Amino acid sequence: MPTGLDQLQHIVVLMMENRSFDHMLGSLKAVNPAIDGYVDGDPFTNPDTNGNPVKPQPLAEFQAQLQPDPDHHFPAVDLQIFGGDTSPNRKPNMQGFVKSYFVQQGDVSHSQKIMYYFKQSDLPVLTTLALEFAVFNRWFASIPGPTICNRAFAHYGTSFGRVDLNPIYPPETIKSIYTRLINANPKHTAKVYYYDTTSSTMEVANLLQNQPELFGTYSQFLDDCKKGTLPEYSFIEPNYSDHEGDSGEEIANDQHPDHNIQAGEAFIAAVYQAIKNNPTLWQNTALLITYDEHGAIFDHVPPPSCVKDIFTADGNATGTGVPFQFDRLGVRVPAVLVSPWIPKGTVVNRVFDHASIPATITKFFLGDAWPRSPREISADVFIEPKSANVDPARNLLSLAAMRADCPDFNV
Amino acid sequence: MVLITVPKPPKSAYNPDRPVTSLLKSHVEHMREAESKLPLKYRSEFYAKAVRTEGEAAEYIRDVTEAILEAHADAARRRRAPKHKRKLEIAAAADEGKDTAHKPRAKRAKKSVGTKRRKR
Numbered sequence: 323m324p325t326g327l328d329q330l331q332h333i334v335v336l337m338m339e340n341r342s343f344d345h346m347l348g349s350l351k352a353v354n355p356a357i358d359g360y361v362d363g364d365p366f367t368n369p370d371t372n373g374n375p376v377k378p379q380p381l382a383e384f385q386a387q388l389q390p391d392p393d394h395h396f397p398a399v400d401l402q403i404f405g406g407d408t409s410p411n412r413k414p415n416m417q418g419f420v421k422s423y424f425v426q427q428g429d430v431s432h433s434q435k436i437m438y439y440f441k442q443s444d445l446p447v448l449t450t451l452a453l454e455f456a457v458f459n460r461w462f463a464s465i466p467g468p469t470i471c472n473r474a475f476a477h478y479g480t481s482f483g484r485v486d487l488n489p490i491y492p493p494e495t496i497k498s499i500y501t502r503l504i505n506a507n508p509k510h511t512a513k514v515y516y517y518d519t520t521s522s523t524m525e526v527a528n529l530l531q532n533q534p535e536l537f538g539t540y541s542q543f544l545d546d547c548k549k550g551t552l553p554e555y556s557f558i559e560p561n562y563s564d565h566e567g568d569s570g571e572e573i574a575n576d577q578h579p580d581h582n583i584q585a586g587e588a589f590i591a592a593v594y595q596a597i598k599n600n601p602t603l604w605q606n607t608a609l610l611i612t613y614d615e616h617g618a619i620f621d622h623v624p625p626p627s628c629v630k631d632i633f634t635a636d637g638n639a640t641g642t643g644v645p646f647q648f649d650r651l652g653v654r655v656p657a658v659l660v661s662p663w664i665p666k667g668t669v670v671n672r673v674f675d676h677a678s679i680p681a682t683i684t685k686f687f688l689g690d691a692w693p694r695s696p697r698e699i700s701a702d703v704f705i706e707p708k709s710a711n712v713d714p715a716r717n718l719l720s721l722a723a724m725r726a727d728c729p730d731f732n733v
Numbered sequence: 734m735v736l737i738t739v740p741k742p743p744k745s746a747y748n749p750d751r752p753v754t755s756l757l758k759s760h761v762e763h764m765r766e767a768e769s770k771l772p773l774k775y776r777s778e779f780y781a782k783a784v785r786t787e788g789e790a791a792e793y794i795r796d797v798t799e800a801i802l803e804a805h806a807d808a809a810r811r812r813r814a815p816k817h818k819r820k821l822e823i824a825a826a827a828d829e830g831k832d833t834a835h836k837p838r839a840k841r842a843k844k845s846v847g848t849k850r851r852k853r
Contacts, residue, residue: 489762
């Protein structure tokens with residue numbers, strides 16, 4: 323078994339908010355052509371409402387640009403992906419982003435800002451991690467819709483038929499990844515770290531009400547990293563709001579428009595550094611950084627179809643008049659896997675979505691025995707289960723010796 | 734080993750008066766639904782439907798999250814208490830319930846939505 327995989331004891335997932343792959347990491351194509359982003363001269367454009375082609379431009383700003391918050395509910399994302407084509411055999415063409423943003427203010431010039439992306443120098447943390455470790459060219463949101471149901475895929479491997487922001491009350495049949503771990507025999511450990519009680523968790527309806535013992539705060543995460551008491555699986559939620567905390571003003575760091583992008587960069591760096599500053603933890607932990615969905619911001623890669631879930635959202639629930647069988651993924655999002663056992667410059671081209679998270683954790687720690695959704699069963703894993711015959715083509719923690727050249731961030 | 738500088742956001746980035754997004758509105762709604770299932774003594778005085786800003790949403794979310802945690806902690810304490818003491822507590826709680834049915838939780842001061850949170 324490869325040493326990095328053999329030593330792996332902890333998996334940490336940090337899920338940020340509402341930014342697409344091209345918007346955050348597209349600029350890296352100029353640095354590494356294997357990264358499927360955007361460079362000036364690429365043919366991808368979007369028509370505005372006057373029919374003029376709008377090309378992506380590296381003009382994204384840290385804050386106060388994407389106002390109002392671009393519409394990322396199911397009907398709007400349908401327009402973004404299919405460009406307004408509602409025919410039965412339509413194919414995704416990624417031509418509706420500008421048209422979709424125009425709907426909100428009726429301003430042609432303003433609507434074009436949805437095609438702006440960040441320069442590499444704007445995002446020193448995320449872009450460094452993407453270039454230093456493993457970046458996923460094909461990590462998609464689980465459904466073409468908003469936050470709550472996409473985050474549900476990360477916790478349960480399904481959204482139980484929901485495509486909106488309403489609370490989700492899961493049936494007893496499919497347990498969260500946390501419940502699976504703590505109820506297993508032998509018992510495993512898991513925690514959801516929310517930023518503080520003021521930001522709280524998005525998983526209110528089920529986990530917070532029924533299993534509050536699963537939760538800890540971000541300051542507890544930092545403490546657990548220092549003391550080496552991190553659970554086997556950790557899920558971190560960022561700060562969702564500007565608010566007064568116990569030590570003063572807390573700026574939202576989830577990067578959801580219109581929150582400040584730099585605050586999110588600092589948060590990602592702090593999570594990374596907390597793990598790296600404990601040498602024991604650094605060598606036996608893998609950190610996945612991803613985003614729940616694209617926030618209605620442009621991306622040029624059409625989301626593929628996928629295995630249907632056992633649930634269906636009817637035409638009223640989708641808001642389009644057409645039912646959805648959870649057989650197509652959402653828009654592409656940034657996803658980076660960090661570990662000192664990953665070769666620098668790794669680019670992964672296999673298809674993943676947020677169901678890959680419980681799929682990976684379940685297979686790695688528990689095996690295949692648990693009842694899971696068809697979407698989770700069919701999802702690819704980003705860390706191979708430990709075995710004597712690990713496929714070297716799939717294992718990302720492939721180095722024979724740990725790297726000694728990984729970057730540090732001064733946070 | 735490379736050390737990379739991480740720029741900090743400007744102070745002007747902080748704006749608790751920012752209008753709530755649909756995500757925060759739904760978060761408040763989820764909390765409201767959760768709060769409706771709590772016994773009366775754990776409920777806040779916030780009117781969730783009146784939340785308009787991030788700061789207001791944050792105050793309400795904190796109140797309900799802490800109420801849920803407190804309710805579970807109280808239940809755990811009762812579970813651990815010796816049986817005869819639990820019967821006395823249940824009786825005392827029943828008497829108290831008659832008097833405090835519509836009063837807010839003791840530790841939270843009365844305030845209207847939108848006022849600044851006092852430091853604890």
